[in-house]
Amino acid sequence: MARQPESRGAGTPPQGLADPSRRTLIRRVAGLGMAAGGLLAQPARADALRLGQPAPPLVLHTLDGRDIATRDLLGQVVIATFWATWCGPCREELPILSAYAKRHAAQGLQVLGFSLDAPADLPKVRDVAATLSFPIGLLGSAYAGAYGRVWRIPVSFTIDRAGKLADNGWDDEQPAWSEARLRRVVAPLLAGKA
Incomplete structure (x- = not known):
């Protein structure tokens, strides 16, 4: 008990x-x-995250065995999103984020999906990943380096083309992606506006 x-x-x-x-x-x-x-x-947030400063590096170990490092994506707008199959709001936002990522890939948008599911739930993660336009990997623990312990989901971090943190998901009261939030946060970055 x-x-x-x-x-x-x-x-x-x-x-x-x-x-x-x-x-x-x-x-x-x-x-x-x-x-x-x-x-x-509300548990602690990562103290080192500062908008306009270099985003801490992340590496997605994808389900198909690739490693995608945010430092290798300079020149692109990157959304690192943390989710799980058992999270209702995550499952609602993923199709929205996937459609947006697909529409804007030619403009340099790259989404990286970090699943917090346990390795035993890999079949469920694979089922969800098969419906998405962006790569997925298992995070492996609740810690995401300098982004801190992932204590709520969904949560996402947006990195601009220069590799600087443009949106800190810990600061968002409504952290799930919607079309309106994508237009507000990501569209200006894709257009080259800060």
Whole structure:
């Protein structure tokens, strides 16, 4: 039986945390929140992400065995999207994102799909991937390097043609892609506007 987190006052660290630094505490609480089924409101975000600064590198290990590194996609607009087969909002946004990616591939749009599914769910991931116009791979863990622990999905990060972070998914209140959001966030980047 899973142990329920105890109710504590604001700022009271959970017992057993030896390092009281704020960053370490937030990361540990984020981990507890994930383990507790997301009962805690909002785990830590990656601290190093800054709009207009170089985007941290990502490498997608695709289902067909290729490695696609964001650093090799300079000159293209890149959307790194994190999703799972069991996530309803993800499954709603994927066809929208796929259609948009297909329509704008000639303009230099590249979407990379990172699935948070477990390796045991690979057949389900493959079924979804077969319907999409962009490459998919399993993330392998909940950590995405400098993008932090992926604690909510869907979440996406957009990188401009110069390799700079243009949209930080952790800052989006409505993170799922819609046609309106794609027009607002991605269309100006494809048109060469910052």
